[in-house]
Amino acid sequence: MAGRSTIDDVFNILYAQAQKLWGEAYAEHKRAALRQTAEEIVTTEQMAIAPDLEPRFF
């Protein structure tokens, strides 16, 4: 997601989504997995991608 820069920022967005889907207690229970996913997203944001690079699914 454009403009994200920290793991905490991304984590908060994922946490809010989890809370909406499954409730506060379950989102809290999944805190470690949500944080790991946030770390993965931030890792992928650290690599520059040429604007004309399209995904190739198959």
Next chain:
Amino acid sequence: MTALHTLGVADMATLVRQRDASPVEIVNACLERSEALDSTIQAWATLDRQGAIAAAKRCEAALQRGADVGPLAGVPIGLKDIIYTAGLRTAAGSRVYANFVPTYDATVTTRLRQAGAIVLGKTVTTEFATADPSPTRNPWNTAHTPGGSSSGSAASVAARMIPAALGSQTGGSTLRPASYCGIVGLKATYGRISRYGVIPVSWCLDHVGILVRSVRDAALILEAIGGPDPNDPGALETPIGSYTLAVEHSDQPPRIGVLHEFFDDAADAETRQHTAATVQRLERAGAKVRDVLLPPSFATVLAAQRLIMKVEAAAFHADLFAKQRDLYGPKLRETIEMGLVTPGVDYLRAQRLRRLFQDELRQVFTDVDVLLTPSAPAPAPRDLTTTGDARFQAPWSHAGVPTITLPSGLSQHGMPLGIQLIAPASHEEPLFRAASWCEATLGVTLVPPV
């Protein structure tokens, strides 16, 4: 005479063709071996005794008629329990699919049957080919994981229950269990083997894998099951190569690029030293060895691979998961949940990075035929709550390039170690040539104490 159940694919097929052994004798030998060991190893989800013997009798009758019985005639094979078999339960190691019986065969099942192979049954998979461990044990030591997700496929081939099995690989699910169990595992180029009729983890990352005990056997199986398939949107349109011919013409030492960086740091000391010693042996025998650097996008590979896998697994399971969430195991449940909350923009960024890695990786092969790494960071863990570490295999699944693992020795605790060879996309023939040369040079065949 060598016990029939210990023979490999090529030797079994030759005996059958020459009428030195009957398909029924071979199937019975493999069934007896499987039934004797399976209470300990737990490699089979479904052993189809009746269906296998009936198929063996049909094969025998065809041989007696002088019919063309196919290159794998009479060879028993196991199919990972995510691969569709018409009329035979395909439960995917899952409570959700516990009673699922497909009405048609997967393309690979059809092609194996057309080649004369006999489906002995369905091998145990972790739940939906993901990370919750299966009950299967490592035949080298039952306190150790056999790896996963193709747990039963690897354990059954290593334990000489069958000469070959099919598995799958989204991250490291073929090469890692093959290496942990001391056998050969092949993952061809993405799309080389049809995924039609194989329950997916991730459409873009899934490969059907081959688990055998020699490079030649891997080539034989790939020739039988590879090739275009209009039912698989990801299938390559190019025809298969002459893989067994490549194995037969493998007397030229390969040019090997050794990857250090990430792999040296992540491997344990014993694996690192063993791999270095193995590379030295290959170099002394004539291989042209040089160190090779990873491309910049490698830094994002594992994160991007995991994001894609989570989102695509969530997409496949979304409807079932909404209704039967409690029937899912904890690790798969978490994978799906994380996929459900990952923004689409981040999924597509991971897909674009995947393409960048594919493009950059091509340059790495400029002066080498294959890359070499340890197959896994360490031997199979003495831990049945994990299927092990996929980090050494996942980058190549992400890129869709062909890889093979060969057994290269035993650890100080008597567990198998392996080397992984990696080739550019669609370069299976050079991969087979290099792997066959390395196999012959190392001369390592591992037989577990069961």
